[in-house]
Amino acid sequence: MTLRLGDLAPNFQAETTAGQIDFYEYLGDGWGVLFSHPADYTPVCTTELGTVAKLQKEFAKRNTKVMALSVDGLESHKGWIGDINETQGTEVNFPIIADEDRKVAGLYDMIHPNSNENFTVRSVFVIGNDKKIKLIITYPASTGRNFDELLRVIDSLQLTANYSVATPANWKHGEDVVIAPAIKDADIPSKFPKGHTVVKPYLRTTPQPDL
Ligand code: BEZ
Numbered sequence: 001m002t003l004r005l006g007d008l009a010p011n012f013q014a015e016t017t018a019g020q021i022d023f024y025e026y027l028g029d030g031w032g033v034l035f036s037h038p039a040d041y042t043p044v045c046t047t048e049l050g051t052v053a054k055l056q057k058e059f060a061k062r063n064t065k066v067m068a069l070s071v072d073g074l075e076s077h078k079g080w081i082g083d084i085n086e087t088q089g090t091e092v093n094f095p096i097i098a099d100e101d102r103k104v105a106g107l108y109d110m111i112h113p114n115s116n117e118n119f120t121v122r123s124v125f126v127i128g129n130d131k132k133i134k135l136i137i138t139y140p141a142s143t144g145r146n147f148d149e150l151l152r153v154i155d156s157l158q159l160t161a162n163y164s165v166a167t168p169a170n171w172k173h174g175e176d177v178v179i180a181p182a183i184k185d186a187d188i189p190s191k192f193p194k195g196h197t198v199v200k201p202y203l204r205t206t207p208q209p210d211l
Pocket of ligand 1: 038039042043044045046141142
């Protein structure tokens with residue numbers, strides 16, 4: 001199934017390292033990240049899952065729950081978690097789906113057969129608290145993901161959801177943001193009391209509103 005931004009994220013029930021999970025129940029009212037990796041006991045994946053474990057507080061601050069997936073089985077995942085904890089100096093504290101029958105991989109189109117028909121690629125889905133898909137990124141197997149970038153995008157998405165702003169190129173937390181084109185000039189002072197700058201009629205900036 002091909003998913004696109006704005007689509008409803010498909011719900012599923014799956015066997016995970018934290019037991020049987022219903023995805024929507026797991027997400028609750030919050031945001032979610034669902035990401036796949038090619039295989040257990042591989043070097044890049046080991047660093048990725050360790051990195052995500054170390055960032056758990058950052059995801060929690062953003063009311064975002066994380067779930068990983070590969071087509072390896074539960075016993076494999078459990079053994080590998082020991083290696084991740086040992087080598088990455090952390091504790092994997094989020095569920096990893098054992099998608100041996102490829103049910104979830106199929107729902108989220110995580111196997112790209114012309115890349116490799118046996119493994120999931122490095123897919124990332126960010127799911128909003130409305131259960132809609134907000135971000136899709138696909139990385140090749142040989143490139144470990146930048147999870148700081150993922151947090152940055154979640155910050156941007158949550159600002160957009162809450163304040164009618166967008167974020168400019170290379171924006172970082174704390175920098176000025178862009179006022180959404182849909183906001184009329186007359187409404188800016190009441191919506192953005194910290195002030196604003198009109199660079200061009202279509203490019204209006206304001207300090208990050210939630211600080
Ligand atoms: C890795 O996680 O190291 C990896 C997995 C599949 C292909 C290449 C690298």
